[in-house]
Amino acid sequence: MLVPHGHGQSPQRCQYCGQPLQPHFYFCTACAMPHTDVEAVLPEVRPAQWDDETRVRKLAPEVWRLFFAYLGALLGATILGFLIHPVDEGGVPGLIIGLLSVAVVSTVFGWLHRDVLRPQFAGLGLLSPIMVKGLLGLAALLLVNLLWHGALWNLASEELRKDMYKDVTGLVPMVAGRVFLICVMPAVFEEIGFRGLVQTxxxxxxxxxxxxxxxxxxxxxxxxxxxxxxxxxLVGALLAWTRWKSGLLFPGILLHFLHNLAVLWYEGLLT
Structure with missing residues (x-):
């Protein structure tokens, strides 16, 4: 379609009308006859630069699906707990139902996305340097917990503290049951959901x-x-950092378990 002149230094001319061709047009500006494909003269189109919120919303929509599934399950557990025990707005019954609902949601999403979780269970990582750093971080956080929540707890009335202990020990009389419910279940199912799926x-x-x-x-x-x-x-950040650096879930599960166990001990629920 193009008729070159000279040694490539003269402008190319239209073979129909002989007028010089403009390099930025796919057609001759004199006679309007096309001389190349339109794609050849279009500027390069670069993908839009998304911000983080847009990237998460468009490329990782499962994050919000899982989060709102947890939110809905916990709100439902709170309402059901209130209906069972309206005196303290649900209290321990709502807590137990909430823990069970989180386990159900984590199990469903974990099964649907088991390909995401499988590599994170490929090893233990319990003797790694990351685990040691995680334990040191946990010790520091438990000190923060002792100071912060201890101050809040001291502000509560003695009657309120006794009622709380009575509710927990009354509904879950066996220490092993409390450890399983409050330490084991959250450590496993929350780590699967938040570190295994959401963070990944x-x-x-x-x-x-x-x-x-x-x-x-x-x-x-x-x-x-x-x-x-x-x-x-801060606790979530420590567990997330451990998952990131180790690439495994077992270190975070153990740290989560030890954290909740220490809280049970501090609140006198291991006796």
């Missing part, structure tokens, strides 16, 4: 540190505790 999905689309922070924030949010939310965020 986030790390695929945003910076790892941002994924750690966001997964920790979501972990804190589902506990529905305004006073404890800063502390729970």
């Amino acid at each position: 999905w986030l790390m695929r689309v945003i910076d790892p540190w941002k994924a750690v922070a966001l997964s920790a924030a979501l972990f804190s949010a589902i506990h529905f505790s305004v006073l404890s939310s800063p502390y729970l965020f």
Whole structure:
């Protein structure tokens, strides 16, 4: 279609009308006859630069599906607990139902996305340097917990503290049952949900540190505790960091278990 002149230094001309061709047009501006494909003169189209919120929403929608599934299950557990025991707005019955509902949601999503979880159960990682650092971080957080929640607990009335212990020990009389319900179940099912699935999905689309922070924030949010939310965020961040650096779930599961066990001991529920 093009008729070159000279040694390539003269402008190319249209073979129909002989007028010089403009390099930025796919047709001759004199006679309007096309001389090349339109794609050849179009500027390169670059993909849109998404912000982190858009990347998560478009590339990792499972994060919000799982989070809202947890949220719905826990709200339902709270309402059911209130109906069972309206005196203290649900109290321990709501807590137990909530733990069971989290286990159900984690099991369903874990099975549907077992390909995401399988590599994270490929090893234990309990003797790794990451585990040692995680234990040191846990010790520091438990000290923070002792100071912060101890101060809040001391502000509560003695009658309220006795009622809380009575509810827990009354509904779960065996120590082994309390350990299983409050230590084992959250350690397994919350780690599968928040570190195994949510954090993994986030790390695929945003910076790892941002994924750690966001997964920790979501972990804190589902506990529905305004006073404890800063502390729970730190716990979630430690568990998320452990999962990121180790690539495995067992270190975080053990740290989570030990954390909840220490809380039970501090609140006098292991006797």
